[in-house]
Amino acid sequence: MTPSVIDKLANVQINELATSSSPNLQKNLSILSPDQIELAKMLLEMGQDHLFENWRDPGVEDNEKIAFLDQVALLNSSYPGGLTSYIKTARELLADSKAGKNPFDGFKPSVPSGENLTFGDDNFIKYEETGVEQVQKAVFVLVAGGLGERLGYNGIKVALPLEMTTGTCFLQHYIESILCLAEASCKQTQGECRRDVPLVIMTSDDTHARTLQLLESNAYFGMKPTQVKLLKQEKVACLADNDARLALDPNNMYRIQTKPHGHGDVHSLLYSSGLLKEWKDAGFRWVTFFQDTNGLLFKVIPAALGVSATKNYHVNSLAVPRKAKEAIGGITRLTHADGREMVINVEYNQLDPLLRATGHPDGDVNCETGYSPYPGNINQLILELGPYIDELSKTGGAIKEFVNPKYKDSTKTAFKSSTRLECMMQDYPKTLPPSARVGFTVTDPWLAYAPVKNNPDDAAKVPKGNPYHSATSGETAIYRCNSMILRKAGVKIDDPVSEVFNGQEVEVWSRVVWKPKWAATYADVKRKVSGNNNYISQKSTLVINGRDVHIEDFSLDGTLVIDSVDDAEVKVGGLVQNNGWTIESVDKDDTTLPEEVRIRGFKINKVEQLEKCYSKPGKYSLNP
Ligand code: UTP
Numbered sequence: 001m002t003p004s005v006i007d008k009l010a011n012v013q014i015n016e017l018a019t020s021s022s023p024n025l026q027k028n029l030s031i032l033s034p035d036q037i038e039l040a041k042m043l044l045e046m047g048q049d050h051l052f053e054n055w056r057d058p059g060v061e062d063n064e065k066i067a068f069l070d071q072v073a074l075l076n077s078s079y080p081g082g083l084t085s086y087i088k089t090a091r092e093l094l095a096d097s098k099a100g101k102n103p104f105d106g107f108k109p110s111v112p113s114g115e116n117l118t119f120g121d122d123n124f125i126k127y128e129e130t131g132v133e134q135v136q137k138a139v140f141v142l143v144a145g146g147l148g149e150r151l152g153y154n155g156i157k158v159a160l161p162l163e164m165t166t167g168t169c170f171l172q173h174y175i176e177s178i179l180c181l182a183e184a185s186c187k188q189t190q191g192e193c194r195r196d197v198p199l200v201i202m203t204s205d206d207t208h209a210r211t212l213q214l215l216e217s218n219a220y221f222g223m224k225p226t227q228v229k230l231l232k233q234e235k236v237a238c239l240a241d242n243d244a245r246l247a248l249d250p251n252n253m254y255r256i257q258t259k260p261h262g263h264g265d266v267h268s269l270l271y272s273s274g275l276l277k278e279w280k281d282a283g284f285r286w287v288t289f290f291q292d293t294n295g296l297l298f299k300v301i302p303a304a305l306g307v308s309a310t311k312n313y314h315v316n317s318l319a320v321p322r323k324a325k326e327a328i329g330g331i332t333r334l335t336h337a338d339g340r341e342m343v344i345n346v347e348y349n350q351l352d353p354l355l356r357a358t359g360h361p362d363g364d365v366n367c368e369t370g371y372s373p374y375p376g377n378i379n380q381l382i383l384e385l386g387p388y389i390d391e392l393s394k395t396g397g398a399i400k401e402f403v404n405p406k407y408k409d410s411t412k413t414a415f416k417s418s419t420r421l422e423c424m425m426q427d428y429p430k431t432l433p434p435s436a437r438v439g440f441t442v443t444d445p446w447l448a449y450a451p452v453k454n455n456p457d458d459a460a461k462v463p464k465g466n467p468y469h470s471a472t473s474g475e476t477a478i479y480r481c482n483s484m485i486l487r488k489a490g491v492k493i494d495d496p497v498s499e500v501f502n503g504q505e506v507e508v509w510s511r512v513v514w515k516p517k518w519a520a521t522y523a524d525v526k527r528k529v530s531g532n533n534n535y536i537s538q539k540s541t542l543v544i545n546g547r548d549v550h551i552e553d554f555s556l557d558g559t560l561v562i563d564s565v566d567d568a569e570v571k572v573g574g575l576v577q578n579n580g581w582t583i584e585s586v587d588k589d590d591t592t593l594p595e596e597v598r599i600r601g602f603k604i605n606k607v608e609q610l611e612k613c614y615s616k617p618g619k620y621s622l623n624p
Pocket of ligand 1: 143144145146147148149150151202204260261262290291292293453
């Protein structure tokens with residue numbers, strides 16, 4: 001546009017604004033560009049005059065006013081449909097919330113169909129095998145933009161060690177698992193193969209720089225940098241009242257307060273990035289979504305991918321058996337009299353009243369299995385790429401939002417603090433047609449889910465029998481899972497002992513840890529463990545950091561650490577006995593200790609160990 005056209009446009013806009021309700025904005029029009037005037041006009045049309053109420057005369061704080069409109073431009077462009085759409089949706093949802101409207105009004109719940117897996121049986125092994133084949137057609141998406149307020153850790157969650165025996169952090173474990181599964185996939189299919197399966201990490205302003213730094217300072221943990229893409233989600237504007245007036249930062253009247261919009265953003269980001277189409281053109285078939293701190297997830301990914309492929313699921317939600325009323329969402333089929341139908345996660349506090357209101361007077365109760373018939377959602381999803389793209393082409397990736405204002409009193413006229421719209425990744429199926437194949441895969445809870453979400457104080461208050469979801473339980477769950485897997489493979493492993501760390505009672509099993517390259521599936525474990533006389537005592541620690549390590553008639557009462565290069569074949573047998581590594585309780589408030597240790601409430605004392613390193617190719621036998 002030529003300058004005279006810009007001037008003309010600005011004049012038209014200035015005239016429109018001249019009669020506006022914001023004299024302070026009017027006075028400042030001369031310092032704004034036509035685009036900025038357009039944005040200001042949009043705000044006034046949306047009833048946001050208060051944003052300009054305290055603007056000073058031109059010449060005073062002009063840079064701040066420009067910065068304010070830059071922020072408005074960003075908020076406008078990063079939300080599907082812009083701020084107009086955001087404010088309109090907010091008004092509708094706030095009105096529903098004030099009226100106490102039930103989002104599931106008119107829907108009847110029933111139990112959807114899915115696959116229940118039992119770890120290690122033939123069915124499980126068959127699904128694992130099918131799933132491994134599919135890995136080379138899968139892309140992986142890690143949502144890691146969350147603040148982690150409940151955990152209160154100062155760093156990013158993916159940098160936390162998932163266990164302290166080896167100190168491996170979550171991101172390293174995830175990347176190594178993906179690399180190993182991709183390699184196994186290639187070996188299994190023996191044909192044309194794609195090892196470079198992509199990994200997308202959704203970050204936010206709170207996590208982006210530190211996630212990138214973690215990757216760069218660790219050579220991407222072995223992945224090619226081109227395989228990894230970071231997509232940053234933007235925050236959304238906060239809402240000050242039921243009219244959806246945007247909230248200004250209490251410390252800066254030229255800045256709109258913002259908060260995270262939730263992990264549901266991942267869908268619109270993937271869509272707008274163009275990656276989905278790129279993947280489809282490259283022949284990928286699955287998109288696997290997972291979260292920042294679940295150290296067990298990759299134990300079930302192969303079998304779950306196998307279920308998706310076998311049952312042709314468009315959406316496969318990973319789930320665990322759930323006790324009735326347990327504080328975890330239930331996967332539910334909802335059917336409306338008007339023909340609408342969906343299979344989605346219903347939050348536990350909504351499921352019980354919904355059941356009671358629809359002819360189930362006892363609400364959410366356990367069935368003959370001892371669990372609720374509605375499986376517990378663990379928020380790891382596998383979507384089939386083709387139908388996913390079809391759906392997102394219609395919605396642009398926008399996910400049905402919700403608002404959760406904390407009201408000052410029962411009149412519901414004012415909020416305790418500003419609120420915002422939020423959306424959840426698992427609400428994606430809400431807009432799908434009834435013909436969509438939406439199912440779930442239930443696995444044993446010890447195998448699939450041990451997130452690190454809660455700080456020690458809150459975890460200690462969790463009602464008895466419910467999971468702590470803390471750093472303490474996250475780490476002990478890894479040892480339990482690996483011990484249970486070895487037990488299933490025939491190794492005799494002592495029962496765990498019960499201990500209390502940071503006020504949480506947990507089972508302490510033998511500390512067994514292996515790299516994904518040793519065993520990425522149960523079939524791998526079975527191949528590498530043989531003989532009838534394998535034994536690991538409860539006080540023991542076993543670290544396997546090598547690909548071709550075979551355990552046969554081996555007894556461990558202490559600590560053994562094996563490091564071996566890929567072409568070294570190591571047979572481990574006989575008895576290893578030493579004072580081993582002990583677990584010592586620590587005080588969570590002892591600031592001389594690193595935060596990573598304090599949040600667990602224990603540390604590992606490396607008293608004595610046998611450490612074997614095989615750095616050259618060859619055949620070796622460890623039989624002391
Ligand atoms: P959580 O429920 O653990 O939430 O998110 P959070 O925000 O990380 O932690 P709190 O609630 O503040 O304590 C589940 C997953 O979704 C990601 C998190 O990083 C985690 O992997 N997430 C959450 C996002 O990527 N973006 C968000 O806006 C929120």
